[in-house]
Amino acid sequence: MRIRLLGGLEVTSGEGRPARFATRKSALLFAALVLAGRRGHHREQLSEGFWPGRGDAQARNSLRQALADIRRWFPASGDAAIYVEGDQETVALTASLDDADIWLFERKLAESATADLAFAADLYRGDVLAGEAIPDGLDEWFSPYQIRYRQRALQLVERLSLAQPEAGSADQAACEGLAERLLASDPTAEPAHRALMRIHAARGHENAALRQFESCRALLKKHLNVQPEAETHSLAASLQTRSGNRQAASALDTAQPPQPVTIPARPHDQPSVAVMPFDNLGGADDEYFADGVVEEITAALSRIRDFFVIARQSAFTYRGRFVDVREVGRELGVAYVVEGTVRRGGDRLRISVQLVDAETRTQLWSERYEGATEDVFEFQDRIAAQVAGAIHPAIRGAEIELAKRKPPTSLRAYDLVMRAYPNLWGRRKDTNNQAIELLQKAIAIDPAYGRAHALLAWCHASKAAYLWTDQPENELEKARATVEAAGSISDDPTALTAAGSAMSMCGDQERATTFIEKALKLDPNNAWAWARHGWIAIYKGEVAHAPERFQQAMTLSPMDPLTFNMRLGMATAMAKTGSLSQAAAIAREVIAAHPDIIMSYRYLAAWSAMDGDLETARWAAQKLLAAQPGFTIERYRSLPFFRHMPEWADQVAEALRVAGLPER
Known part of the structure; x- marks a missing residue:
């Protein structure tokens, strides 16, 4: 097969080389000819559709050039298997029915044998031209084909599943693969759900x-x-x-059968979660592995003090029978349920996990993991860590949304902290101030709320570090005092991380290390703690340890709101070890994704100037001053986290001078 349109565009020339057309329009014209089949298209229709607004003569000339590009890969000759033929009015592609997946797909659909339907299922790798950049205007040309073949794929997955191919057979695997591909592009495709x-x-x-x-x-x-x-x-x-x-x-x-343990409803002072027995979709030999994964995930989540986790013994009373998550929520008194499946195929293991709101049945998060069977125990540990790291922010996000919906009269200290969370992550001065206001209200309701105090300390330290104040030392003093006011937070990893982060910004790296290491001992899957551990390594001059800590943070929580900070931390470690161009590249990527994060311009200006790229350095300096007119090198250089690295601080200051930023 030389032409593939289902799932993308792949074309192989007569000599067996991948065809690389000169322009995107040539490639799409070729696709249009394949879709039209031997009936072809009128030249006028092609020129007007592909080059609208150019005038008749220019459009026809563009069509001739595109056809010449196609013929360069498929020249017409006596023995050519694929070639373009046409006259003054029409153009068509001539090829064998076996040369194009779309033609073979149609032919197999017309058959009734299960093997033919399974063959067609394997051909459907995705929508027509999926992933190809189609210019405005031409999407109307290809959209009918995309809709038509997707509908046929949905009909196919239904037909094939109703044919009931033998369990474990290649035909059943083809049906399952098609269903999963259809759901990957459209999670609401009901025929695919029914097939599974x-x-x-x-x-x-x-x-x-x-x-x-x-x-x-x-x-x-x-x-x-x-x-x-x-x-x-x-x-x-x-x-x-x-x-x-x-x-x-x-x-x-x-x-x-054992009856589920009914747990009295508890006040929802913290979110609660149950990890249900995973469905083992493989043989009986995999049962131990499925149970092991659930046990490890339960243990990993239990270390996170942000929410209450139902013990494994209670959750496992549901084993072997289907129950509605809403029923689980009522009987176990939990707000969230973790479900999953385990499947082994050959030497590969696949685990699918999802987090569900027990009341609304809404899926809040899902992920799939794959690994080698021979690495089952290492794989089991890694899955548990990654699931715990991902579920933590997913539950926190759900709790934040719940707090937003509560009327002001019903807000408690916990709900106020939840409302503060989205504003904690160092993006803008105004959101940081909003977080401070909400946390102060929480403390007014519950003066002994250690986490609220610790998060407030982080906000004050951020205000100084990001130069959102004319008196950074005053904010740092407030941060120190608020950490002391937090009291006993020794069993709360989030509070310990916030306090450690604040103390690090205040320049006390030793005390910061004590807080962070204790947080990680309690919760090894705390992405924020790993990220701050990376920054502390930089501030203490232990740069070699920083990259692995930032990488661990990003692995545990790839969608974290602090990902930009983790990436800039990784870039800072690179810059300090001489990889200035790579560091600047990361800063540019962060700026492209988050132009409102002002600290990125500060880093880009310094690293570009150090690397000799003065044009970029001066551009970044101008953007920094536009967003922060009061910025001075003297104020930045005086921040306490520079105390442990005076030589680096001097290099940064000099680079910022070269970039054109003011001294005072």
């Missing part, structure tokens, strides 16, 4: 099938605000009946 439900059921995994239904229902509610179709509900009902009958039959031969 049937596949799980064929393997004897009714619980997994019913969880697929719950996922379908939650995604439809989230994205379209609709309920599943009647056919999907009917399939789920039949699976529920089958699952119930199987459990009843099992109960006749064994002891009465």
